[in-house]
Amino acid sequence: MIKLRTINIRISTLLLPLGLALVGCAGDPLESGVDPFAPMVFKEGATAMPLNPPNKASIQPFYVSQQTIFKFAVDTNSILIGNDGITRYIVILTSPNGNSQVQYEGIRCDSFQWRLYGTFEGSTWKENPLSSWRAIQDNTPNRYQAALAQGAFCNFTSQEKNIKNIIQSLNPNGFTGQIKPTNSYGVVN
Template sequence: MMKLSICNLRISILGLVTSFALAGCAGDPLESGVDPFAPMVFKEGATAMPLNPPNNATSQPFYVSQQTIFKFAVDTNSILIGNDGITRYIVILTSPNGNSQVQYEGIRCDSFQWRLYGTFESGVWKENPLSTWRAIQSNVPNRYQASLAQGAFCNFTSQEKNIKTVINALNPNGFTGQIKPTNSYGVID
């Protein structure tokens, strides 16, 4: 009886040691064939259109450039910081004659790209069936995606994960997406 117990103990210990050895090999990139230095493949999460129109009470205007004639604002209640690396938001673009266009977009900081998911037309959100990722343009007058990425949504090439930090960065007094021009007395024009 004692011999049987010692034999069972030895088999159990041998099984345990073998399990640890196999577990150790499973994480070895040379054994598994996974290159730890290979670039990660981007996988976008599901994106649902917003349920509500933009809220004027939570819309935050932001400065884009001296060359633009449009006004821009983000509905701060709509900002979603996704686990997939995309910051989604509602933006309101207003022309000089007062006409507004409302869009639901996303920004990827790692690749400096943006995507138009849909527009708000006649009181209804309409998905953009041709939506693709596009490079953010930094050298055009209506460079609002670049302003949002550089001033609030991104920390260089990584996504800002703290919503408070994003909303504080959108504050017009401290927004750095594009520095407002000043005259020689430091007064903002």
């Protein structure tokens, strides 16, 4: 009888922690309101338009593709790494004749999408009332959103959270937008 009681006590002491662990894991997701298997729903945070035009001292040109005739630059002071997974920034697009367009945009790394929030016209920012998320085009000459996403703002499908890493990635001596520009001899231009 004593041996049987000792065995029961030993088994009870071994099974008690296991049982408590299972009870802790067995929470009802309907009661807690959190279902760990439910798909994540994207919720965009509030976006305020910039207050100032691009800062000429912090404009950083970046490489887009060999096929483009435009020049592209980003205002590094405007880069905002949002908690909602969106990296917002001011980009300057310059045509061959010297005309520039300044835009405030956002990039989502998780879905590889971009959004135009507004443009700088005259001396004020104008919101884009028809703004919506669009797929980033990776196979066009003016693929600047893809170059920013692949070369600086994203780590595959994750948002880069360190502003120093982003600014270092935008360095024109090393930035390629994930595509090395080479001539026919394999020399980087």
